[in-house]
Amino acid sequence: xxxxxxxxxxxxxxxxxxxxxxxxxxxxxxxxxxxxxxxxxxxxxxxxxxxxxxxxxxxxxxxxxxxxxxxxxxxxxxxxxxxxxxxxxxxxxxxxxxxxxxxxxxxxxxxxxxxxxxxxxxxxxxxxxxxxxxxxxxxxxxxxxxxxxxxxxxxxxxxxxxxxxxxxxxxxxxxxxxxxxxxxxxxxxxxxxxxxxxxxxxxxxxxxxxxxxxxxxxxxxxxxxxxxxxxxxxxxxxxxxxxxxxxxxxxxxxxxxxxxxxxxxxxxxxxxxxxxxxxxxxxxxxxxxxxxxxxxxxxxxxxxxxxxxxxxxxxxxxxxxxxxxxxxxxxxxxxxxxxxxxxxxxxxxxxx
Numbered sequence: 476x477x478x479x480x481x482x483x484x485x486x487x488x489x490x491x492x493x494x495x496x497x498x499x500x501x502x503x504x505x506x507x508x509x510x511x512x513x514x515x516x517x518x519x520x521x522x523x524x525x526x527x528x529x530x531x532x533x534x535x536x537x538x539x540x541x542x543x544x545x546x547x548x549x550x551x552x553x554x555x556x557x558x559x560x561x562x563x564x565x566x567x568x569x570x571x572x573x574x575x576x577x578x579x580x581x582x583x584x585x586x587x588x589x590x591x592x593x594x595x596x597x598x599x600x601x602x603x604x605x606x607x608x609x610x611x612x613x614x615x616x617x618x619x620x621x622x623x624x625x626x627x628x629x630x631x632x633x634x635x636x637x638x639x640x641x642x643x644x645x646x647x648x649x650x651x652x653x654x655x656x657x658x659x660x661x662x663x664x665x666x667x668x669x670x671x672x673x674x675x676x677x678x679x680x681x682x683x684x685x686x687x688x689x690x691x692x693x694x695x696x697x698x699x700x701x702x703x704x705x706x707x708x709x710x711x712x713x714x715x716x717x718x719x720x721x722x723x724x725x726x727x728x729x730x731x732x733x734x735x736x737x738x739x740x741x742x743x744x745x746x747x748x749x750x751x752x753x754x755x756x757x758x759x760x761x762x763x764x765x766x767x768x769x770x771x772x773x774x775x776x777x778x779x780x781x782x783x784x785x786x787x788x789x790x791x792x793x794x795x796x797x798x799x800x801x802x803x804x805x806x807x808x809x810x811x812x813x814x815x816x817x818x819x820x821x822x823x824x825x826x827x
Contacts, residue, residue, distance in 0.1 A: 482514045488531075492534065495522075495532070497549060501535070508558070521564060527581040530570060569583045569589060570689065589645050589647065613673040631684045632683045632685030643656070683721055687721070692723065700744065703740055717749065722752065
């Protein structure tokens with residue numbers, strides 16, 4: 476995959492696809508970013524074909540003829556605008572509440588049926604259920620390639636289903652899908668391998684992962700570079716091409732004694748390309764916005780560029796700044812920083 480630049484549009488859930496079908500407004504939303512110089516678009520989370528995969532009726536599906544036709548139109552529009560686009564494939568796991576739409580009759584599923592707070596809301600997933608979810612991810616990967624997407628991203632962060640297998644707080648299994656932090660990668664490994672079989676050797680597979688969870692934000696999968704290397708090794712062997720390393724603030728070091736962030740350490744330990752992300756171009760991270768309803772001011776990205784030039788990471792994902800300003804990349808490229816749209820609560824609710 477060849478990109479026109481190193482700017483990535485981060486995946487951001489918008490819930491603007493009624494009935495799971497992305498329409499013309501969603502097409503225009505992505506096309507505007509491609510027209511304004513975003514090198515790679517990662518779509519909002521799109522749910523695989525499983526009844527408990529989604530937690531909102533307007534989150535887009537990545538299955539079914541209508542939804543896939545909608546995505547095919549979006550791919551065509553983005554490519555015509557000179558951009559590249561991949562879908563983020565997603566299952567929310569036990570972050571979905573009991574009775575939540577779009578399928579209120581379906582119970583949430585997770586490795587041990589536990590929420591992040593330790594509440595039991597279902598029985599642990601059976602091996603047959605695990606196989607079904609793995610197959611659903613692989614089918615979505617195959618459909619992405621068939622529709623002309625440029626790759627896929629698997630959402631393995633933020634406390635959703637894949638991450639629930641990674642994290643000891645939500646994975647208490649004693650079978651081959653549980654155990655230490657290396658053993659807990661097995662579910663993800665099986666998904667990655669199944670997707671690789673479905674798309675062949677030359678179709679990029681990106682894995683997004685994070686230390687932090689939606690609850691709590693201070694969670695850690697690993698606490699040392701050695702543990703991180705051991706955690707990432709089976710994922711690399713399974714077929715991950717790029718790691719999308721989700722942090723709340725890209726400038727924060729991941730471990731004591733080194734300025735490298737999570738993307739920097741991941742690249743150093745695996746040799747794989749990495750995407751950094753976390754409050755790029757803004758002066759406050761997104762949790763403050765959700766907790767306090769406060770916006771963020773635009774700031775210069777000189778420090779980010781310096782780290783990029785040192786090859787600490789390869790790509791930079793931009794979230795909220797691109798959410799409110801479709802021309803963010805072009806304005807940065809041409810030095811029109813005074814024209815950048817500030818991130819506010821009002822702006823964030825508008826589909827530009």
